[in-house]
Amino acid sequence: MGKDIKKVVLGYSGGLDTSVILKWLRNTYDCEVVTFTADLGQGDELEEARRKAELVGIKEIYIEDLREEFVRDFVFPMFRANAVYEGVYLLGTSIARPLIAKRMVEIAEKTGADAIAHGATGKGNDQVRFELCAYALNPSIRVIAPWREWDLQSRTKLIEYAELNQIPVPKDKRGEAPFSVDANLLHTSSEGKVLEDPAQEAPDYVYQRTVDPEKAPDTPETVTIGFEKGDGVSVNGETLSPAAFLEKLNELGGKHGVGRLDLVENRFVGMKSRGIYETPGGTILLAAHRGIESITLDRGAAHLKDEIMPRYAELIYNGFWYAPEREMLQALIDKSQEFVTGEVTVKLYKGSVQVVGRSSPYSLYSEDLVTFEEGTGTYDHHDAEGFIKLNGLRLKTYGARKLRTGA
Helix, strand or coil, X not given: CCCCCCEEEEECCCCHHHHHHHHXXXXXXXXXXXXXXXXXXXXXXXXHXXXXXXXXXXXXXXXXXXXXXXXXXXHHHHHHCCCCEXXXXXXXXXXXXXXXXXXXXXXHHHHCCCEEXXXXXXXXXXXXXXXXXHHHHCCCCEEECHHHHCCCCCHHHHHHHHHHXXXXXXXXXXXXXXXXXXXXXXXXXXXXXXXXXXXCCCCHHHCCCCCCHHHCCCCCEEEEEEEEXXXXXXXXXXXXXHHHHHHHHHHHHHHCCCCEEEEEEECCCCCEEEEEEECHHHHHHHHHHHHHHHHHCCHHHHHHHHHHHHHHHHHHHHCCCCCHHHHHXXXXXXXXXXXXXXXXXXXEECCEEEXXXXXXXXCCCCHHHHCCCCCCCCCCCCHHHHHHHHHHHHHHHHHHHHXXXXX
C-alpha cells in the first residue's frame, strides 16, 4: 500500500489524533515523516509538539510562527471584501487552511517529500480545503487523508491503537471529549458532542474567548480604529502590526462579550452542522471597515462589492482560495480599497459593536449637499422633478396596462 511514498509532511499538533496519524503513517506506508506545526495564534504550547515529535524519532520538525503572515496575507484581504458566509459566519477556520496547505506544500518541496497528510475527518470541510489548496499549488502532490483510509472511526479505537503502539494518552482524552475546538488568531470554533442538538443552548463552558455579554462591563468602551487602504493599522492611535492589531481587538472585544455566534451552517460536503464561534476582534473589524467604506466608497462600488461578497465568501468557505475566480475577485476588491483610509470610532457594550464616528481625508461625504439648512447651491432641488419623472415613466406605463387589462 503506497510503497512508492518515501516521505510525508504531516500537519502535526502533538495531540492524540495527529500522534496516532504519525504512527499510522509509518506503519502503513513504511515512510519517513516530517512534522509541521503552525502557530496561527491558537494559544497552544507548540514546543510540546516538538518534544513529542523528537521522542518518536522525527528528524525533520518544522514549527513556524505564521501569525503575521496569516493576518496580513489572508485575514486582511478577506476583510477588505467584508466577507461573511451565509450572512453571519466570519470564516475563521476557512481562511486558515490555505496558509497551512501552502506551507505544507513548500516544506514537501524543500524536504523532497512525496506527499502531505492531514488530520481532517471525512465528514468535514477541511479535507476539501486542504486538498484543493494543495493541488492548486502543486498539481503533482499526493495527499494522504487517514480518516478516509483507516478503520479507527471512534475515540475508543484511537485510544486502543495508541496504547498498542505505546503512544501516551492524556487522562483527559480517555473519556469522550465534550466538543472539539479549532482556534487561531481570528476565532475559536467549537463543534460536536454536547453541541450536536441545535435545539439546546450551548453550555457556558464552551465559550473560551469572550465573557458572557450579560456579565460584561456595565460601562460602554469607545475605541478608535485606523485604516490604510482597507486594512486596520492602529487602535486608539497606536500603530500596530497586523497580528498585534487583531490581538488588541480580540482583547477589547472579548472583554465586552463581542463576537459570539451560534450557527447551523451548510457544509460544502452536503450536511448541516451546528457550531459555536467566537470572533471578537473580527466582529469589531468588520463593523469598523464597513464604517470607513461608508464615507470613502462610491455608491456603485459599494453596492457591487455587496453583490459579489456572497460568492467570494463561498469560495473561501469551500476551499477555493487559490482558484482563479477568487484571485480575480480579489483584484476587484483591492482596487476598491485605494481610498479606504481614515479612522472609525466604535462603541463596545455587552456584546454589541456600534459605529459612532468616521472620518477620512478621502471622504465622499458632503455636509453641504445633505444639510437641511441652506447650502451653497451645488444641489438644485428642482432637478429632482425631472429625475423622478424619468424613473417613473416605465412604472406609469406598467400601471396603465394593469388598469386596462385588470391584471
